[in-house]
Amino acid sequence: MSAAVTVGRPASASPLRRQAASLAQAWRRLRHQPATVAALVALVLIAVAAAAAPLLAPFAPDETDFTAALSGPTAEHPLGTDDLGRDTLSRVIYSARTALLVAGGSVLVAMLIGVPLGLLLGYKGGWYDRLGSRGLDVADALPGLLVGFVVIAVLGRGMLVLIVAIGLIFCMNFARMTRAVTLTERKKPYVEAARVSGLPHRQVVFRQVLPNLAGPLVVQGAVFLGSAIKVESALSFLGLGLDESQPSWGGMLGLAAEHQADHPFMALPPGIAIVVTVLAFNVLGDGLNDALSGRRPTRRRRAARSAARPQRAGGIPPASAAVAEQHPRAERPVAAAQTVRPEPAALELRDVTVVADRPTGETVPLVADVALTVARGEVLGLLGESGSGKSMLAKAALGLLPAGVRLGSGSVLLHGRDIAGCSDRELREVRGRSLGVVFQNPQANLSPVHTVGRQLAEPLRAHLGMSRVQARERAAELLDLVGVDDPRRRLGQYPYQFSGGMAQRVAIAIALAGEPDVLIADEATSALDVTTQSQVLDLLLDLRERLDMAVVMITHDLGVVAETCDRVAVMYAGQIVETGAVRSLFDRPRHPYTAALLAAHPSADRDVDRLPTIPGRVPLAGEWPPGCHFAGRCPFVRPECTAGPVPLTDHVRCVRAAEIALEVSEVAHA
Amino acid sequence: MNTTQALLEVRDLTVDYDLGGAAAWRRRTTTVLQGVGFTIAPGETYGLVGESGSGKSTTGRAVLRLADVTGGSIRFDGTDLATFGRETPLSYRRDVQAVFQDPAASLNPRHRVGRAVTDALRRHGVRGQRVREERAAEAFEQVGLQRAHLDRYPAEMSGGQLQRVAIARALVLRPRLVVCDEAVSALDLSTQSQIINLLADLQAQTGVSYLFIAHDLGVVRHISDRIGVLRRGVLVEEGTTHEIFTAPRHPYTRALLAASPASQPAGREERRARRLAVRAAAA
Numbered sequence: 006m007s008a009a010v011t012v013g014r015p016a017s018a019s020p021l022r023r024q025a026a027s028l029a030q031a032w033r034r035l036r037h038q039p040a041t042v043a044a045l046v047a048l049v050l051i052a053v054a055a056a057a058a059p060l061l062a063p064f065a066p067d068e069t070d071f072t073a074a075l076s077g078p079t080a081e082h083p084l085g086t087d088d089l090g091r092d093t094l095s096r097v098i099y100s101a102r103t104a105l106l107v108a109g110g111s112v113l114v115a116m117l118i119g120v121p122l123g124l125l126l127g128y129k130g131g132w133y134d135r136l137g138s139r140g141l142d143v144a145d146a147l148p149g150l151l152v153g154f155v156v157i158a159v160l161g162r163g164m165l166v167l168i169v170a171i172g173l174i175f176c177m178n179f180a181r182m183t184r185a186v187t188l189t190e191r192k193k194p195y196v197e198a199a200r201v202s203g204l205p206h207r208q209v210v211f212r213q214v215l216p217n218l219a220g221p222l223v224v225q226g227a228v229f230l231g232s233a234i235k236v237e238s239a240l241s242f243l244g245l246g247l248d249e250s251q252p253s254w255g256g257m258l259g260l261a262a263e264h265q266a267d268h269p270f271m272a273l274p275p276g277i278a279i280v281v282t283v284l285a286f287n288v289l290g291d292g293l294n295d296a297l298s299g300r301r302p303t304r305r306r307r308a309a310r311s312a313a314r315p316q317r318a319g320g321i322p323p324a325s326a327a328v329a330e331q332h333p334r335a336e337r338p339v340a341a342a343q344t345v346r347p348e349p350a351a352l353e354l355r356d357v358t359v360v361a362d363r364p365t366g367e368t369v370p371l372v373a374d375v376a377l378t379v380a381r382g383e384v385l386g387l388l389g390e391s392g393s394g395k396s397m398l399a400k401a402a403l404g405l406l407p408a409g410v411r412l413g414s415g416s417v418l419l420h421g422r423d424i425a426g427c428s429d430r431e432l433r434e435v436r437g438r439s440l441g442v443v444f445q446n447p448q449a450n451l452s453p454v455h456t457v458g459r460q461l462a463e464p465l466r467a468h469l470g471m472s473r474v475q476a477r478e479r480a481a482e483l484l485d486l487v488g489v490d491d492p493r494r495r496l497g498q499y500p501y502q503f504s505g506g507m508a509q510r511v512a513i514a515i516a517l518a519g520e521p522d523v524l525i526a527d528e529a530t531s532a533l534d535v536t537t538q539s540q541v542l543d544l545l546l547d548l549r550e551r552l553d554m555a556v557v558m559i560t561h562d563l564g565v566v567a568e569t570c571d572r573v574a575v576m577y578a579g580q581i582v583e584t585g586a587v588r589s590l591f592d593r594p595r596h597p598y599t600a601a602l603l604a605a606h607p608s609a610d611r612d613v614d615r616l617p618t619i620p621g622r623v624p625l626a627g628e629w630p631p632g633c634h635f636a637g638r639c640p641f642v643r644p645e646c647t648a649g650p651v652p653l654t655d656h657v658r659c660v661r662a663a664e665i666a667l668e669v670s671e672v673a674h675a
Numbered sequence: 676m677n678t679t680q681a682l683l684e685v686r687d688l689t690v691d692y693d694l695g696g697a698a699a700w701r702r703r704t705t706t707v708l709q710g711v712g713f714t715i716a717p718g719e720t721y722g723l724v725g726e727s728g729s730g731k732s733t734t735g736r737a738v739l740r741l742a743d744v745t746g747g748s749i750r751f752d753g754t755d756l757a758t759f760g761r762e763t764p765l766s767y768r769r770d771v772q773a774v775f776q777d778p779a780a781s782l783n784p785r786h787r788v789g790r791a792v793t794d795a796l797r798r799h800g801v802r803g804q805r806v807r808e809e810r811a812a813e814a815f816e817q818v819g820l821q822r823a824h825l826d827r828y829p830a831e832m833s834g835g836q837l838q839r840v841a842i843a844r845a846l847v848l849r850p851r852l853v854v855c856d857e858a859v860s861a862l863d864l865s866t867q868s869q870i871i872n873l874l875a876d877l878q879a880q881t882g883v884s885y886l887f888i889a890h891d892l893g894v895v896r897h898i899s900d901r902i903g904v905l906r907r908g909v910l911v912e913e914g915t916t917h918e919i920f921t922a923p924r925h926p927y928t929r930a931l932l933a934a935s936p937a938s939q940p941a942g943r944e945e946r947r948a949r950r951l952a953v954r955a956a957a958a
Binding site for chain 2: 390391392505534535536537538539540542543546561562563564565567568587588591592601602603605606607608609610611612613615616617618619622623
């Protein structure tokens with residue numbers, strides 16, 4: 006509920022996530038559960054008996070034989086008869102039909118109502134969720150049977166009414182579960198990535214979120230099938246379920262209750278049938294749950310295998326003819342990296358302010374007055390620690406700010422067009438075509454339930470209007486472009502079958518699918534091993550040169566900046582404190598914070614006895630001082646620093662920049 | 676080096692992981708560590724570097740008795756851990772502590788952080804809640820936190836502060852060896868250098884030894900006395916920090932060093948060209 010404003014690392018994968026891909030494994034685990042196998046066999050037998058009732062049952066369910074009324078077990082009637090002389094065995098078998106029909110139908114009704122409701126509440130969030138959840142609570146508080154009574158009282162008796170009544174009782178549970186799963190999945194980076202790739206909400210919900218529900222739905226479904234049979238029996242027992250003519254276990258029990266004193270055996274056959282069926286469904290549900298949520302023992306082995314496989318060496322494979330064709334800009338020589346070119350910026354942020362609306366009603370700034378340009382073919386580093394607002398800034402540029410956080414003011418210009426005021430639909434188009442993004446955790450960026458090929462082809466078909474065949478062809482080219490071996494075969498694989506570095510290459514390929522002008526890499530290599538990181542960074546540099554893309558490299562790693570960026574913007578507590586060409590910024594930092602960061606960086610190519618540190622910590626959003634945000638930790642602080650807001654003057658936000666230039670530079674190279 | 680004085684002596688350590696298989700005869704295993712050996716002297720920091728899957732964390736887990744050892748021996752202060760049997764004596768648990776990568780995950784979100792420290796004290800027989808709280812407060816101050824932080828919940832603290840709590844929890848028992856598994860990897864630069872210095876200061880004060888496991892060569896360089904380089908479960912090179920960084924002998928060590936980003940942009944075009952050439956040659 007609270008407006009979370011921290012930008013954390015992506016949450017680790019939940020056990021639900023790779024379900025679809027591990028169905029085969031779940032099945033293998035299932036086979037090693039004798040109780041579940043027994044339950045499954047029992048249910049299959051019951052289903053077969055129900056289906057083949059006319060063949061199996063010795064008599065028709067309503068065939069009366071008054072001469073044998075209320076007989077106990079005899080040779081002719083092995084389970085006896087009822088007061089009209091109807092054969093109990095036959096009625097038990099025919100009742101299985103009723104039970105399974107009603108149970109299946111009602112669970113289907115419950116899912117059809119509950120799942121969309123849960124998806125809506127979970128995905129929309131906010132007021133929908135608050136009102137809806139309270140509604141669910143109220144509905145849940147009503148006793149189930151009471152709901153059944155009311156529906157039957159209003160609509161009358163009958164099979165269909167019974168199905169609807171029981172469905173209504175159970176739909177709340179499905180809604181609740183769906184909402185919970187949706188809530189957790191919605192926040193995952195891969196759902197965000199799907200939105201970044203420009204998919205409409207409908208597709209995000211049904212293709213990204215819904216598959217995660219498959220497991221829990223199957224489990225719940227199995228358990229509720231059992232419960233539905235209980236409710237059906239209870240209602241029929243009370244004479245509220247089906248008519249007399251329709252054989253049902255509950256109805257048989259009701260009849261048996263009337264003759265409890267003189268013919269106690271009558272209650273046994275339907276009673277046992279109910280117990281066995283319900284028990285089997287519950288055991289099956291439990292077993293499925295265990296099998297689906299089981300640990301994946303092959304993870305370790307896969308990691309070992311991918312480590313053993315030699316990483317693809319060499320940077321980029323030659324682009325295929327089609328790639329070159331589709332990128333007329335490709336192969337253009339890159340101008341000298343250090344010069345700031347006069348051509349219009351690929352991406353320009355003008356005085357962007359991002360604010361969070363706290364539940365208390367106050368508005369807290371997270372990013373303040375950021376002005377930034379990225380030219381075509383340029384790699385801009387956005388360097389900052391956590392809490393600096395660098396990721397929020399990227400999300401603002403992408404139009405992906407989380408709930409409770411919004412663009413306070415300013416504009417986001419993409420090739421001169423302001424996209425900050427765009428509608429959701431226009432933004433999707435922009436994100437799909439002009440802006441690409443790669444997040445930190447490659448595995449979390451990709452949907453675990455779809456093949457890589459499908460995730461690559463989807464934006465191609467949505468934004469470039471390609472046919473299925475064209476999209477697949479292009480998807481293979483993209484994988485080839487980012488250096489994935491044997492792309493055609495790997496299109497059919499799931500993300501978990503890729504190592505971290507390879508998965509990040511796939512994420513980059515997806516980001517490149519719409520041929521974006523600007524690629525935003527948000528800590529894109531932070532989770533990778535150094536050798537893999539250097540390969541992915543070299544890949545990005547190579548793509549920049551070949552596609553003349555602008556790259557915004559958001560990172561906390563000074564080494565990444567040093568190796569890849571043309572220009573750097575250093576962020577601290579929501580503000581840009583210094584921008585500059587990478588070499589001059591590393592050689593002669595002008596802001597005390599930049600200098601302190603450079604000094605604190607433990608690098609493999611540098612030997613210092615003791616790392617200089619920056620005392621204290623980054624002030625939290627909402628606790629920023631009125632003057633210089635770094636004043637509290639700055640060794641050069643003077644009273645004038647805290648007097649009032651410090652403007653960015655000549656690319657540095659420090660009132661003493663000119664007078665302390667030498668000392669600041671010395672801090673960095675201490 | 677001097678085995679007679681070693682605090683920790685790992686010899687020919689081999690660890691197999693079980694890959695499952697329901698029955699004993701169908702069980703398959705994979706070797707994640709093979710013949711790893713090194714020693715750590717009292718007051719020394721031994722850095723263990725390698726990429727994911729190299730077995731560096733497994734080594735730490737074996738020392739912490741969190742991973743089953745298949746072969747070889749681990750001796751702590753002269754005692755072979757194998758003689759402990761299944762139960763790890765409390766004294767070993769007191770002497771050997773750990774700090775892990777994700778401080779938020781290693782603290783219960785529902786408990787006040789001070790409780791992580793007082794619970795450890797209680798487990799190790801420190802009587803009296805008042806006494807325990809006092810010692811927790813001392814430990815907090817030792818790692819640069821304030822007394823007021825004891826009553827905070829993990830969600831209310833920054834990553835650096837949480838890592839300080841984790842360090843306080845590890846050090847409050849006055850251990851002789853702390854296994855730091857990627858202990859500063861999740862931290863911001865300014866916080867990271869604070870924690871690295873804190874670990875160094877605490878070592879100077881208490882004489883504790885560190886087994887410092889990390890993938891970041893820069894961090895390892897700054898904290899370690901000696902370094903071992905692990906690759907696919909095998910220790911490919913070992914030497915003093917100076918030797919490893921100035922005269923690496925194994926090609927893998929050289930590749931690792933070539934891949935780590937430099938501290939300044941100067942010469943990066945040459946570095947990139949060299950990387951591409953090395954990869955092309957390997958292809």
